Amino acid sequence: MDDKRTPGRRHHWMAALAVLLVLTGLQHGGAVPWGNENFYLIRLYRLGHPDFLANDWTLRQPAPEHWLFNHIAGPLSIPFDIETFGAMGRLAGWIGGLAVLLVVAREAGLTAPLAALALALWLGSGQSIVARSWMLKTFEAKTFAYAALFLSLRAVSRSAVEKAGLWAGLATALHPSVGGWGAITLLPALRRPPSARRAAAAAALFAVPAAVGILPLLLAPGGVTSAEEWRYMALVKMPEHLDPATWPVRRLVLLGVLFAVNVLVARSQLWERPLWRAATVWQAAAASVFAAGCVARVAGFDRFLATFPFRLFPLLTPLFFFLGACAWAAEGGWRQAGMALRAFLIAALAAVPSPLFGLADAARPALTSWFRAPTDLERALGWCRDRLPEDAVLVAPPWFRGNWSVSRRAIVASRVYHPYTSFREWRERCDLLLGPVGRGTGEEELAERYRRLTAGAVREAARRYGATHVVIDAELPLRKLAAFGEWCVYEIGGEAVEPGGNSGSSAPESSSANRPRGSTSKSRT
Template identity: 25%
Template sequence: MNPESTATKIPFPAILMILLIGGSFAADSFLRFPVPGTNEPHYLTKARHYWNPQWCADDFFLESSNAHLFFFQTVGAITQVLSLEQTAVLGRIIGFLLLAVGWYRLISVLCTGFWSPLITAWLYLALAAIGNFSGEWIIGGIESKVFAYGFLFLALANACEQNWNRAGIYAGLTITWHPVVGIWALACSLFALLILGFLNRKHIDRAMITGSTKTAIPACGYLILCSLPGLVPSLALLTQGSPQDSFAANFIQVFYRLKHHLDPMDFNLFSYLLYALLLVAWLFLARKQSTSFTIRFFQFFIIGTIGLACIGILIGAGPRPASEMPYYAFRMSLLKFYPFRLFDALLPLAFSVAILHLIQQYLINSATEKPKPAWLTLSLRKAILAVLCLGIFTGTLYSAWNHRPVHKMSPAQRADWIDACEWIRNHTPDDALFLTPAHATDFKWYAQRPEYVTFKDCPQDASGIVEWNRRLKYLRKWGQKYYNKGFDDRALQALQQKTGITHLLVKRLGPFTTIDPIYQNRTYKVYQLP
């Protein structure tokens, strides 16, 4: 036998399509979220600190527990060779290529036609540009969930093809990269299989059960083995902290720090209307799709994500403040596990697949259609579809180019911010501990100095969350106490003794009556405490 005949070869058209999809993801990402983008300062600075604890030593967030340990272990190694900016660019390229591979495999299984994966990718990007349900996104900055969704798509593709061993491997890798995404995906997959088994119960016999069991055992083994690098640290994180800290941390997470992701009463009306419209449209279109195992498994998987979101809404619905809800402690302990995440990310994908099926049936497949005018040839219909899809993608990129920056600063303020951070990096000692503006997100990225606390960088272990909240409350009370009296030596001494802060980077805080700035520009001032 010729060894080459058994080797798996990726045809050039598939490689080209993967590059086009990955390039589309990257174009939207770099235009909509220039480096550093969403969550990149949060993830990549912690990844660098993991490998080099002396970098920004004593930063409260960087020295907290590592929830996404596998990301820090892998991507963090790159930060020791490349700069943070270079790591972000390389990470996005690798992440979007993996995402494109998974996307291509899944859509190729669900849809016919060479261009289907690219068309659905463009439709998905257009829907993502309109809005989301709970703040979930896939195309943005680089973080662990980008890799997780890439492996999830590969797992779904192989599950649809009933390649269970490969599906188990990819599902395990999904959990390793992002346990929340992976565990919920596994639950939805099991739900889909149970529903399919129930619908086909009349055709199930003992031999089929025996064969399925023999297939499931190695697949489960692969899944468990591949999930351990991410699952073990996450389970350990859940067991940390006292019951009192766990209660307080859950409340802070669900109803304060992450309420835009976790509290359904905080989601805006537009999000509900948008996803209700998508859901109704998808349910209507799904009725006309194939009844094959491939399509049915994917559909029931999506229904599983819908069920999770509905359960999340029921758990979170109630009066506010949340403490007035019956059993609110138990309910918020469930909400902290992001029940809306997969529904938010994957319903637009399911809708894109369903609408493509409809377009193909109407424009491409003529056998079941009413007769069309002679001038509306198949080539012309394909050309119309191509122009329409290119127009959608062009409009999406234009919206990305006009997207409001993550930092929400004017160009002049942004220039002043970077200027102040670079001055700090070049003129302050490495062990300086800074108080920064309340909603600064990328101070460590540019200044490379530790911060006492920042709203964005919230730890994910119970005791860390409680301490994070305590530090923010102390700073707020300190500011309120001395605002009318003036920030004199007594105020600065109290701050330094309580926090260990040595330097201040301020925009509006002040005036400081007894010290002068050691640097200032049009927007920001830098102070050194006496």
């Protein structure tokens, strides 16, 4: 696979990269900010622009979980607006991540067309089977951490333990849970124990950068401390990532089938290639961590769940399934396969999420985000951006991801994005606006709870947290500044006035586009 011995092959790999870049852009190229960029990108941007949302309580909290990445990438935002910076960072992550995956595919013996096909199928199928793991989406630290981790895998397959330690340490520094579990599960993939001198060098090369990522997280004040808080974090706040009891059983079965296929394919025809051997052992180690997480869930050891033990296995398994299937098929593996492997492969292909449908489902909202009309809620938040003073603090729907990016104003609390410090106060703020939230509370119920927010609770938010205005789809006995459909902007300090009695009001016809069916709007004191 050496480009020097095969002139022109470099162009094949560049073409593969271009095709995959287009596919990734179609799936995840939504208008900036998109998805989790509504939180992580804004925190990054504030490191280069400290006056941006300077009075927001959540954004003022330390961000120890991605400390190194934030302090490298954040200052790079200084010359740019947030949209340009986010688009550039997203593109850099896609190019770097895809290039590394192609390097791994080439090391595994795939040609450029086969590598592009395998990675396109993996992207289209959603990248992971459960736990919502991903490598290539928005501009986040995990994209770069995964890239470093796959370079560590390549080094492990070559017995270059020093390079493996360095890349794994960098991955841990960028994203402690991705890199930390990655480093632990890569250890068994070493073909033979290194000498004491090389092992010490590899350990040092890992430990120095890893400490930069881990120590800020360990030393952060006011984080999750009690058993009840760990349980809340794992089972209430992030069950899609941390609670296997909420995942479809068929997906868990599929994950096991894919892993079995990967092992059989590797053992039957690919085992002599060092990268396949290392990748298979890596998956087995990641499967052990995944199983330990399931046991911890049953045993109630929620603190272990909060280390994200389910991150790697659901992502690695489909990735190497598609890579392995393409490599195996290209070498005539079907003709040599036994009945067990054929049965597992047919079952896996029948059950794996359709890459074509997956691509279409992801591309539709991403593409339409660039030209769709704003919702009534977004219009109300946009009015706040244009008309309210920069030091205003909003009571805004805590379940809506775009509060900061649309309004460009501070908010009392976000239920979606929590700080990793001051966890207890974050819960108190959310409980004031939504009441106590338990397992299984969906977005519709949260929206209905917020709609029932009373003027007394709003005034309490003003007293405790300095809130100045409220954006809500209900009538309140406060001074209404603007209305967009059923979403209204109120001044918390002002008393109610007759409709039309204030010159700043904008009240177009009512719309129920943003309300769950069966809901009503009532005035509450």
